[in-house]
Amino acid sequence: MSMFDGLKFRNISSPIHRIDPRAKFIYVLTLFIVAVFFNQLIPLLILFFSQIPLVIIAKVKKEWFRLIKGSSFFAAIIFIMNVISLYFYSGYSSFASIIEQASAMTVRFIVLIESFSIFFLTTSPDMLGLSLEQIGIPYEFCFAFTTAIRFVPVLAEEAQTIIDAQRARGLEIEGGNLMKRIRNYIPILIPLIVNAIRRSLELAEAMESRAWGAAEKRTTLYMLKMERRDYCLILISALMLAASIYVWLFIKIPTLTQILNIQG
Amino acid sequence: MIDVKDVYFTYPNGVEALRGVSLQITDGEFVAIMGQNGAGKTTLVKHFNGLLKPTRGRVLVDDVDTRHVSVATLARKVGFVFQNPDHQLFSETVEDEISFALKNFGFDEKTIKERVNWALNILDLTRYRGTSPFMLSGGERKRVALASVLAWDPKILILDEPTIGQDRNQKERLRQFILQMNHQGKTVVIVTHDIEFVAECEPRVVLMANGKIVADGAARNVLTDPDLIAKSWLILPEITNVLLNLKDIGFPANVMDVYEARDLIIERIGWARK
Ligand SMILES: Nc1ncnc2c1ncn2[C@@H]1O[C@H](COP(=O)(O)OP(=O)(O)OP(=O)(O)O)[C@@H](O)[C@H]1O
Ligand SMILES: [Mg+2]
Numbered sequence: 001m002s003m004f005d006g007l008k009f010r011n012i013s014s015p016i017h018r019i020d021p022r023a024k025f026i027y028v029l030t031l032f033i034v035a036v037f038f039n040q041l042i043p044l045l046i047l048f049f050s051q052i053p054l055v056i057i058a059k060v061k062k063e064w065f066r067l068i069k070g071s072s073f074f075a076a077i078i079f080i081m082n083v084i085s086l087y088f089y090s091g092y093s094s095f096a097s098i099i100e101q102a103s104a105m106t107v108r109f110i111v112l113i114e115s116f117s118i119f120f121l122t123t124s125p126d127m128l129g130l131s132l133e134q135i136g137i138p139y140e141f142c143f144a145f146t147t148a149i150r151f152v153p154v155l156a157e158e159a160q161t162i163i164d165a166q167r168a169r170g171l172e173i174e175g176g177n178l179m180k181r182i183r184n185y186i187p188i189l190i191p192l193i194v195n196a197i198r199r200s201l202e203l204a205e206a207m208e209s210r211a212w213g214a215a216e217k218r219t220t221l222y223m224l225k226m227e228r229r230d231y232c233l234i235l236i237s238a239l240m241l242a243a244s245i246y247v248w249l250f251i252k253i254p255t256l257t258q259i260l261n262i263q264g
Numbered sequence: 265m266i267d268v269k270d271v272y273f274t275y276p277n278g279v280e281a282l283r284g285v286s287l288q289i290t291d292g293e294f295v296a297i298m299g300q301n302g303a304g305k306t307t308l309v310k311h312f313n314g315l316l317k318p319t320r321g322r323v324l325v326d327d328v329d330t331r332h333v334s335v336a337t338l339a340r341k342v343g344f345v346f347q348n349p350d351h352q353l354f355s356e357t358v359e360d361e362i363s364f365a366l367k368n369f370g371f372d373e374k375t376i377k378e379r380v381n382w383a384l385n386i387l388d389l390t391r392y393r394g395t396s397p398f399m400l401s402g403g404e405r406k407r408v409a410l411a412s413v414l415a416w417d418p419k420i421l422i423l424d425e426p427t428i429g430q431d432r433n434q435k436e437r438l439r440q441f442i443l444q445m446n447h448q449g450k451t452v453v454i455v456t457h458d459i460e461f462v463a464e465c466e467p468r469v470v471l472m473a474n475g476k477i478v479a480d481g482a483a484r485n486v487l488t489d490p491d492l493i494a495k496s497w498l499i500l501p502e503i504t505n506v507l508l509n510l511k512d513i514g515f516p517a518n519v520m521d522v523y524e525a526r527d528l529i530i531e532r533i534g535w536a537r538k
Contacts, residue, residue, distance in 0.1 A: 170368030
């Protein structure tokens with residue numbers, strides 16, 4: 001369960017928690033776009049490290065760090081896959097540049113995970129649903145969305161129990177070659193997926209039997225209002241996007257290998 | 265033998281689920297762990313096969329510290345059937361499900377076949393051999409889970425809530441089966457809320473509350489103690505309750521067995537006739 005705590009809303013008070021979900025979403029989306037924009041190591045590393053102050057302000061560094069640590073297995077797979085494919089299918093000259101390129105892809109993955117984590121750690125599912133509703137999305141979709149998010153931690157907890165149950169039957173998740181490691185996840189993924197489907201069917205039945213959707217027009221207790229800090233964050237996001245487009249178009253980013261060669 | 269030495273356990277989220285538990289379970293013993301929801305029962309038994317490692321204290325299984333061996337190694341000796349079968353079923357057929365662990369432990373083809381047949385038979389599942397486990401009813405899935413663990417014949421058997429969702433008939437089969445396993449020298453540990461089931465089995469009972477053991481002794485002594493039972497949010501076995509209400513006319517307060525109660529009552533009636 002430890003790793004997935006990094007995707008679960010932490011109900012604490014911090015400036016980041018108070019930001020309007022819509023503004024935060026725009027920020028995370030920008031992060032995503034920028035991360036996909038660049039495939040060089042240096043800008044991706046900058047992107048990675050620039051999130052750390054946010055994590056500290058939001059007081060979620062323990063959960064965040066756990067998630068990063070937990071995703072290192074997948075990061076390793078991505079790294080290895082990239083090294084292999086770059087080695088065989090592309091004209092990279094030196095081994096160093098292959099490693100750098102593969103690292104860049106890995107860091108990109110971690111940045112994506114990281115921005116996800118910041119968003120979900122600091123945004124309550126209710127607020128998220130509310131903001132969707134207020135930008136005019138039909139309630140059915142908002143509900144489906146919040147429910148999906150709400151079930152993330154439940155699924156995570158369930159995944160841990162399933163892992164325990166299969167380990168108790170002699171499954172060794174660690175160890176073995178890559179193929180075997182991937183195959184080891186089958187006994188974990190199948191119960192997880194089957195249970196998720198079963199649960200959603202049950203949920204639908206339970207809701208219908210409680211007259212879901214009976215009221216035509218719904219009212220809400222809380223109303224979201226964008227404030228100055230929210231507009232600030234949107235502005236920052238826009239600037240970030242503009243800056244990266246500029247860099248992307250007009251500046252040739254050196255690779256780490258080149259820089260080190262010059263120094264060395 | 266399982267030796268739990270002053271174990272404390274705190275979950276990563278800070279919940280202190282065990283606070284100083286010491287317990288010895290010798291080979292061939294039959295133990296029922298009982299107590300209210302959240303008492304720490306599941307947490308405790310997860311220490312027996314190393315799924316959880318103590319935050320403080322030690323757990324020894326046959327003199328081996330669980331911190332120093334892998335779960336897979338311990339699992340060969342300690343079979344653990346989880347509370348919810350849906351957490352482990354994943355194969356296409358019941359047969360594959362049962363052979364999964366056997367393959368993990370490296371049994372040969374022939375032995376796997378024998379053991380699967382044996383397990384299917386003993387849990388009344390032979391007719392579902394080729395069925396998908398997902399098509400079975402809740403109680404049947406629970407039995408498949410049980411069969412999938414029994415199949416490798418572990419020396420110590422841990423069952424978390426084995427009677428949930430079982431009808432009277434299957435419960436009786438389960439009881440016979442557990443007793444039979446126990447007679448063959450296996451250590452059996454069950455976690456349960458089903459006091460009538462425990463009263464019929466008469467094992468050693470360990471009562472837990474708030475991460476601690478609050479009582480430990482023969483079922484006959486623990487389950488017939490009204491104060492203890494009330495404190496653990498359980499209800500006295502029916503028979504005990506009946507005789508307890510007749511205490512003022514001289515019936516003993518520590519009877520759980522229907523037949524024993526019957527004999528006592530008949531004796532009484534005979535005495536009254538005279
Ligand atoms: N994975 C977990 N993470 C955090 N806390 C947990 C976890 N599992 C259990 N707990 C907490 O630990 C305490 C003991 O839980 P445990 O599952 O051992 O209880 P139990 O006696 O088996 O209860 P039940 O009768 O409901 O099965 C509870 O307070 C529970 O909330
Ligand atoms: Mg439990």
